[in-house]
Amino acid sequence: MPVHAVGPGDDVDAAYRTMRRSAVRRLPVLDEGRLVGVVALDDLLMDVSRRLSELLGAVSWCVLAEPPGGQMPRAG
Template sequence: MAEKVRELMTPHPVTLAPDASLAAAAKQMRAKDIGDVLVVGGDGRLRGIVTDRDIIVRVLAEERDVSSTTIGEICSPDLAVIGPDDDSDQAVQMMRQRAVRRIPVVDRGELVGVLSLGDMAIERDPRSALADISVAHENI
């Protein structure tokens, strides 16, 4: 039987407002050793997700102004979300269909976590290369 999403997700994901700077997002990613921040509006509504890859592809590669571009401008707004009581197999299927590595976890409209491929790898196959990478300390 598949685990529930709540058993695998990372609770209390890092969130920033849409008008936050790219630097603020990058600093949070570095400080928390994560690859994404969730974009949440003043109304508490999930607006999108920004990944480290988004910053590279949507800002640097397009030669956008790093100092004036906000995370709200580059976030992926069309998010797949999943509930904490959904089966992890459903999350895997959703990730495959949407070609994403992370899915926000929402309970009754409230953001409660984020589920990543790394989270699932650690639980499902702790000896896999992906699990090793997911728990490894950063290389500095």
Template sequence: MRVSALMTTPPVTVGMRATAQEAARRMEEQAVGCVLVTEEGTLRGIVTDRDIAVRAVARAAGGEAPVAGLMSAPVITVGASDDLERAYHLFRRHDIRRLPVLDGGRPVGILAIDDLFCDALQRLADLLTPLSWSALREQARPAADGRVHRPGHGSR
């Protein structure tokens, strides 16, 4: 499966001159935990909600602090056409939670570790559903005496 199948698009971006407050406002408006910092469409860095809390607020830099001083750079990225195995490898190797997704050098999305968790859980559910139905049918079969055993309804 390709990264593009699970990424969130479009990425939320701010310019290099944006302030911490502007970045936080964008995160709130879009219900995301990070913004990509871009300059003329080129990715320059990433700012997370944690960066704002730790680097701006805790250091008393305040909401007017420029994102250029708060962002993480250079940024670990993944290509939109890359296989998800590459993303798994990058998450493990770099101990990060979000990967900007690039296509032709331009940011086109974000892949969060949560996206991989949701995909893994959905795949597990897809595998377990037929097994669950099979187990329920098996348990609901009549016994030799004609009674039907129902899970959770044992005899007393």
């Protein structure tokens, strides 16, 4: 059975794609064949959660800046 792994310089997207293709929940991180860490699906979910939080924070500021109901006051 082949070992599916990522390198220390690989980004989160590479880890996600490798996990998805190989249907595993954990990937070894190999540096020149030497184990230097492990990336788990939970690590990727935490990253997604953080990114969504940042995005929703920015979106909520845009929404809060608008008047209630999204209507602009009429010019008098």
